[in-house]
Amino acid sequence: MAITFNTDKKYDIIAIGRACIDLNANEYHRPMEKTMTFTKYVGGSPANIAIGSAKLGLKTGFIGKIPEDQHGNFIKQYMSEKGVDTSNMVFDTEGRKAGLAFTEILSPEECSILMYRDNVADLYLDPTEVDESYIKQSKVLLVSGTALAKSPSREAVFKAVSLARKNDVKVIFELDYRPYTWKSQEEVSIYYSAIAEQADIVIATRDEYDVMENRQTEGDNQETVNNLFQYEAELVVIKHGVDGSYAYEKTGSIHHGKAYKTQVLKTFGAGDSYASAFLYALMNGKDIETALKFGGASAAIVVSKHSSSEAMPTVSEIEQLIKDQSVD
Ligand SMILES: Nc1ncnc2c1ncn2[C@@H]1O[C@H](COP(=O)(O)OP(=O)(O)OP(=O)(O)O)[C@@H](O)[C@H]1O
Numbered sequence: 001m002a003i004t005f006n007t008d009k010k011y012d013i014i015a016i017g018r019a020c021i022d023l024n025a026n027e028y029h030r031p032m033e034k035t036m037t038f039t040k041y042v043g044g045s046p047a048n049i050a051i052g053s054a055k056l057g058l059k060t061g062f063i064g065k066i067p068e069d070q071h072g073n074f075i076k077q078y079m080s081e082k083g084v085d086t087s088n089m090v091f092d093t094e095g096r097k098a099g100l101a102f103t104e105i106l107s108p109e110e111c112s113i114l115m116y117r118d119n120v121a122d123l124y125l126d127p128t129e130v131d132e133s134y135i136k137q138s139k140v141l142l143v144s145g146t147a148l149a150k151s152p153s154r155e156a157v158f159k160a161v162s163l164a165r166k167n168d169v170k171v172i173f174e175l176d177y178r179p180y181t182w183k184s185q186e187e188v189s190i191y192y193s194a195i196a197e198q199a200d201i202v203i204a205t206r207d208e209y210d211v212m213e214n215r216q217t218e219g220d221n222q223e224t225v226n227n228l229f230q231y232e233a234e235l236v237v238i239k240h241g242v243d244g245s246y247a248y249e250k251t252g253s254i255h256h257g258k259a260y261k262t263q264v265l266k267t268f269g270a271g272d273s274y275a276s277a278f279l280y281a282l283m284n285g286k287d288i289e290t291a292l293k294f295g296g297a298s299a300a301i302v303v304s305k306h307s308s309s310e311a312m313p314t315v316s317e318i319e320q321l322i323k324d325q326s327v328d
């Protein structure tokens, strides 16, 4: 089955959350202590998803707070050049900074991110900076879970979600769990559950659902989806890294998407590229099986490249990879 979206809207996706800076190690296969140079990219999961979606041709906008400095200017200019509407990205006037994510590429399997997110501008997005007249123009509001980590960004997201529901805008919740900034798993669970219960589509890894469910051990996919289907969700996606992903429809259908073979350089960026291509396919009326292929192929392309945002693929690159590996 395909998912339907309100066609009478100017934007396909408006994302809310952080737009930051990634500093990706230029020297691979060595620890951070021995990494001397980095390349700067725009980063932050929802910014990456917005950029990836825009590159695929979706009409995309962004709601977020960025620093009023050179990094903020860089982020805004880059996103705008990539086709993201930045009219609702506001500058922080209190001297707060951009979040920085330094990546360590020890091996294709062992990557980590060292995050600097104290006093970051994105978590100071205020509810008064969330504009109903903007949100109502979109088919989809894409919410990043990290924006729920602190007030006032937390309340800004709650406001955006309630405006989306009021104005027939589908809410897509990407759990995007980053332990940094949260006080406890209990706290994450409370706020993630509150937004997941209002979301039409929920996308996360198995581990992220375990955090949302406040579990210490791995939960069961069917139990997770049964719980979400009691609320607004019509589609729940559960990602399993190299084992691919599953999409569960409220109707009871279950679809599996494989991971594509690729030359892995680093693992991060997989989830964001997956989300942008999965949503692109859904919003272009493709069935869920095809959307899973788009997500998996897009992720395979990004994990073979150096960045997350700059490496986002085109539709023809994704289609080519799906075609090349269609018999495997
Ligand atoms: N090493 C890999 N090779 C090929 N495809 C991959 C690889 N890792 C992930 N993927 C693809 O990306 C999808 C999402 O990956 P994953 O489940 O790791 O999400 P994530 O944890 O959100 O990603 P991220 O590492 O960006 O946070 C998977 O379902 C799979 O299709």
Ligand SMILES: O=C(O)C[C@@H](O)[C@H](O)C(=O)CO
Residues within 6 Å of the ligand: 020, 022, 042, 043, 044, 045, 046, 048, 101, 113, 268, 269, 270, 271, 272, 307, 308, 309
């Ligand atoms: O999400 C972040 O803040 C860091 C990202 O930009 C980074 O590229 C990544 O981890 C993507 O999954």
